Amino acid sequence: MTEQASISNHDVAGWRDYLELTKPNVVALMLLTSLIGMLLAVPGMVPINILILGNLGIALCAGSAAAVNHLVDRKVDLKMARTFNRPIAKGRIDPTKAILFAAVLGLAGMAILMVWVNHLTAWLTLASLVGYAFIYTFWLKRATPQNIVIGGLAGAAPPLLGWVAVTGEVxxxxxxxxxxxxxxxxxxxxxxxxxxxxxxxxxxxxxxxxxxxxxxxxxxxxxxxxxxxxxxxxxxxxxxxxxxxxxxxxxxxxxxxxxxxxxxxxxxxxxxxxxxxxxxxxxxxxxxxxxxxxxxxxxxxxx
The missing domain is CATH 1.20.120 (Four Helix Bundle (Hemerythrin (Met), subunit A))
Incomplete structure (x- = not known):
């Protein structure tokens, strides 16, 4: 009875599992380059609202793309030592809940960028999200050994997104x-x-x-x-x-x-x-x- 309860408790998703879906370490590196893209775009300081809301919107969209990656790769993840314990692969998060979570993050991020930053940043961020979450994860990753070269463009976008968030232009x-x-x-x-x-x-x-x-x-x-x-x-x-x-x-x-x-x-x-x-x-x-x-x-x- 105790062992069953332990397994059941282990299988219940916590906030850390949802955080893991967003690949926080990867997103943190992306935000560093986005932030520095913002700061390099102007000689002085970036307006605080753009600094906070721009990076928040970019982070939410990046987290959404990462969650889609977890979802698509859930069977592959079970075969690799560094990924076998991911929350969807191990069944702690149901795929339907993961889809909903990714959708909420993506829509929230896009709304923030559209309303409080600028439309160009929002569309470029969406293109990056689609490039990584769908073109790379669904197709390129399994289609060609040049997957990481071609798909790398989506992951390279954050400094451009940060720059455009401040200036409104490429x-x-x-x-x-x-x-x-x-x-x-x-x-x-x-x-x-x-x-x-x-x-x-x-x-x-x-x-x-x-x-x-x-x-x-x-x-x-x-x-x-x-x-x-x-x-x-x-x-x-x-x-x-x-x-x-x-x-x-x-x-x-x-x-x-x-x-x-x-x-x-x-x-x-x-x-x-x-x-x-x-x-x-x-x-x-x-x-x-x-x-x-x-x-x-x-x-x-x-x-």
Missing amino acids: HGHALLLVLIIFAWTPPHFWALAVHRKEEYANAKIPMLPVTHGEAYTKIQILLYTFILIAVTLLPYATHMLNELYLLGAVVLGIGFLYYAVAMMRNKNKNAGMDAFKYSIVYLMALFVVMLLDHYLLPTNIVS
């Missing part, structure tokens, strides 16, 4: 921020995919290490790291940012290159996970350096 410098995250996504995610190759193979997800092998994937990671380093120099080359950013981008890029080469050398079985963890620190640090450069060495970035 600017070339905002697109540079998108390009940086777009170039960062493949080496970031493929490093994890190498480490979890057997799990992806078991789940029949055609990640690059599964379809083309680890050696080929590691070469791609190295090549994309060079591309990423080159792309991160563009904000300096276009006079968007200054020498402080250039120094930070070069140092952080050398660090990324170190981990990519370490994977190529194949002497550490955890090199893939080490590279994956560094890539997260890399992106956070790069955007923080952007912000420091913007305020310590101000320049007119919006023409």
Whole structure:
């Protein structure tokens, strides 16, 4: 009787399960880039209502997309060590409730952006939501080993969304921020995919290490790291940012290159996970350096 009660209590969804549906760690990183996109868009401070409501709307839509991802991948999640205990996969949250939860988050986020921010931000956020939750999750993820490259555009949108929330327009410098995250996504995610190759193979997800092998994937990671380093120099080359950013981008890029080469050398079985963890620190640090450069060495970035 006690054991049955324990199982029953374990299966009841709590607020933490619904929070997990939103992938809070991923959303937090997205919000960091969105926030910095806002701050880079203007020489001074962002209006507080846009700062709060803009990021809230973006966060709710991102959480909605994440919940759809949990829902669609619930059977796949059971086959992978890092995801088998997710709330829908384990039955703690019913799929119908998950759909309702995702819909409420998405509609609330869109309403906030439409009413209190601007329509362009709302539509771009919706496009990002659809790109990740439906085009990537439903189709690309299972259709091609280039899934993360093509689908990465949706995840690269937050700094653009933040910029547009403040200015109401798409600017070339905002697109540079998108390009940086777009170039960062493949080496970031493929490093994890190498480490979890057997799990992806078991789940029949055609990640690059599964379809083309680890050696080929590691070469791609190295090549994309060079591309990423080159792309991160563009904000300096276009006079968007200054020498402080250039120094930070070069140092952080050398660090990324170190981990990519370490994977190529194949002497550490955890090199893939080490590279994956560094890539997260890399992106956070790069955007923080952007912000420091913007305020310590101000320049007119919006023409």
